[in-house]
Amino acid sequence: MSAVRIGLIGAGAIGRAHLVGAAAAPGVDIVGIADPSPAAHDLAHEFSIPWFPDHQALLDRQDIGGAIVATPNALHVPIAMDLIARGKAVLIEKPIADSIEEGLTLARAADDANVPLLVGHHRRHNPIVRQARRLVKEGKLGRLVSASVLATFLKHDAYFNEAWRRSKAAGPVLINLIHEIDVLRFVCGEIESIQALTSNAVRGFDVEDTAVVLLRLKGGTLATITLSDTAAAPWSWDLTSAENPAFPTSSAESHFLCGTDASIALPTLRMWRYPGERGWHHAMESETVPVARANPYIEQMRHFAAVIRGDETPLIDGFDATKTLQATLAVRESAESGVCVTLTDRVSPQSSDRSTPNALGFSGGSS
Ligand SMILES: NC(=O)c1ccc[n+]([C@@H]2O[C@H](COP(=O)([O-])OP(=O)(O)OC[C@H]3O[C@@H](n4cnc5c(N)ncnc54)[C@H](O)[C@@H]3O)[C@@H](O)[C@H]2O)c1
Incomplete structure (x- = not known):
């Protein structure tokens, strides 16, 4: 089995954790780092990985199956949309977006394009x-x-x-x-x-x-x-x-x-x-209760590679992650308004094909 070629967009604190995770995960090859900062340039040099000033340059120059988006939150959605437009699978850091509307827009774009979108809620792994x-x-x-x-x-x-x-x-x-x-x-x-x-x-x-x-x-x-x-x-x-x-x-x-x-x-x-x-x-x-411990960042990377190969479906997709965002934003809303916030079910896929089992063998979602 040849390694899955993945790009890393945003190589700050969590980007480095993804690099380390990718080095330990089977069948994963990080083939480019896109991040304009000098520190990221140095990091790329340290790991002997080609460096690019932005994600478009990475996409133009490297043949990848997918990319990790680990930039500041406000850039999550625009960069992920560019990846989806080019048919590249996405592992996007949490929170999926700054707002429910943006989260849903991204989730639907991935669904419509049939491009897998995995959200980095790593504890699930x-x-x-x-x-x-x-x-x-x-x-x-x-x-x-x-x-x-x-x-x-x-x-x-x-x-x-x-x-x-x-x-x-x-x-x-x-x-x-x-x-x-x-x-x-x-x-x-x-x-x-x-x-x-x-x-x-x-x-x-x-x-x-x-x-x-x-x-x-x-x-x-x-x-x-x-x-x-x-x-x-x-x-x-x-x-x-x-x-x-x-x-x-x-x-x-x-x-x-x-x-x-x-x-x-x-x-x-x-x-x-x-x-x-x-x-x-x-x-x-x-x-x-016994359990075989494992590093969730490595597990997440293994899963992302399996998602790119089409062997698994995302353990947490854009709709599921937007539900987590919705509940998190409701905490602020309730604290500011003093009222109990009831979560509506407006965060759900219009259509989704969940015929492939995800990493846990469940049929997707958290219910
Ligand atoms: N899952 C987790 O455990 C976890 C932990 C920490 C952070 N995060 C998430 O990861 C994301 C990044 O957080 P961080 O702590 O690593 O931030 P950070 O500030 O350390 O790193 C962000 C990196 O993105 C780069 N960047 C900025 N604009 C860019 C662009 N246009 N293209 C490419 N790169 C760009 C910056 O130069 C920087 O290196 C956030 O969304 C955060 O919520 C997740």
């Missing part, structure tokens, strides 16, 4: 997250009652030296919470409504530093997310899952899923149940 989803879907917890998510961590002061990070365009809701929303949808089911409070009391910037979110999921499961980037706390996926070597890892847990038969904490996959008689006067026992 983590075996721990997949195992949790499997346990929930197979009813191993009984009926899912609640999910409690903690995303509490401390961003260093220098992080806020750049003005945009203190503005409403950034902040932990748009940058970090979107991952929690996507994992909740993927593992626990679709979100029906959202109520949220945000606060900027600690840093006093325009953008929030802390948020609490209440969510009602389909089927009646209730969920909460506590989010803060100003908390000296280890309870977050990034600081516990060992997913990203940029962060130290602690043995703490961050996600707690409670069912009528059993409950489980992530990322440890420690599952609690009653060995005999049930009820709060009896002791519970715990065991760790």
